Amino acid sequence: MGGNLSAQDEPASKRVAAALRGRIEKGELAAGSKLPSEREIASEYEIARTTASAAIRLLEQEGLVLRQHGRGNFVRETSPLIRLGGDRYSRKYRGGPTPFRRECERAGLTPRVEVLAAEQARPPIEIAQRLGVDSFTESVLQRSNLYFADDEPVQVVNTYIPWAVAEGTPLVERKQTGKDGIYGRLEDCGHIMTTIREEVTARMPDHREREMLALPGGTPVLQVIHTSIDQNQSPFEVTRFVLRADRNGLLYQLAVD
Incomplete structure (x- = not known):
């Protein structure tokens, strides 16, 4: 049979x-x-x-x-925020809303960001490797944020900056970082973003992510690990974005050499 x-x-x-x-x-x-x-x-x-x-x-x-x-x-309703990966960090937007706020405005949503922590920390190994810092000591500033669209949590964001860069700057304070966000403050420190590298994966959330994002059962997340590289070809910031897959999409439009 x-x-x-x-x-x-x-x-x-x-x-x-x-x-x-x-x-x-x-x-x-x-x-x-x-x-x-x-x-x-x-x-x-x-x-x-x-x-x-x-x-x-x-x-x-x-x-x-x-x-x-x-x-x-x-x-289930699907009205994803579209992350414009190839355009969101363009200098033409400097002085205006941050990338997340622009993406919310395009979708007709109201953005809000809650700063959960800003502290000197020991980085995860994969973050330390990307930044070229020590993974055994508190070698980075870790900023943790929760992003909301229309009061719905949609992204968990952890940013890591070498402590040698962040120490003594407004970045270490647990509050919004002002005009142009963290990249404006990093430019104040002499680090101008000239190249980005983004690694995108999909996975199921861990328990803490499910709780923070109020995820319905069976909902995966998108993980984007973003590395900023400055005018000296040195990595100076890594951010791990964890995005609700049912509320976020990715769009990359890049020139082909």
């Missing part, structure tokens, strides 16, 4: 999840709309309520459905 299983050989929960997924993809169940109740799904597809619940759970794990306790199940 062998061959592919027919649809009827699949568990009923998977068949019902596939039917609901198709209705979502076609727009019959629009983003933000409430799904039929488990009782209604059970009746429509002639299955048990426990099977209907299992089907909804599959869609939740795929990131298509959001369960709201006491309210029901809803088709």
Whole structure:
């Protein structure tokens, strides 16, 4: 015996999840709309309520459905912030909003940044390697921020700057860094960004990230490790961005040599 299983050989929960997924993809169940109740799904597809619940759970794990306790199940809305990777650090924007604020404004969202910490710290090994600093001592300033769009947490951001660069500057203070953000203050120190390197990966969040970003079940994150390189070809700042994958997108438009 062998061959592919027919649809009827699949568990009923998977068949019902596939039917609901198709209705979502076609727009019959629009983003933000409430799904039929488990009782209604059970009746429509002639299955048990426990099977209907299992089907909804599959869609939740795929990131298509959001369960709201006491309210029901809803088709998840997607209105991503687009991170313009090749353009966001351009000097033409100096004196205006920071990159995150510009991206929020383009999406019609209200930005807010909460400074969680600014402290001398021992860097993770991968950060120390990128900066060329000691990983066994408190060789960096670590600034930790939580970024909000319309009061929804969307990014966890940790910035690492060699302590030899940051010491004695406004960067060490636990507050907003003023006009042009950290890059304005780093230019004050003589470090002008001329090159960037960004490494992008996707993964599931850890427990702390899930909590900070209020992530629904099954939601992955995008991780961007950004390295700033100055006019002397020296790395002077590394930032790790952890972005909700359902609320953020990446756009890189680069010239080809």
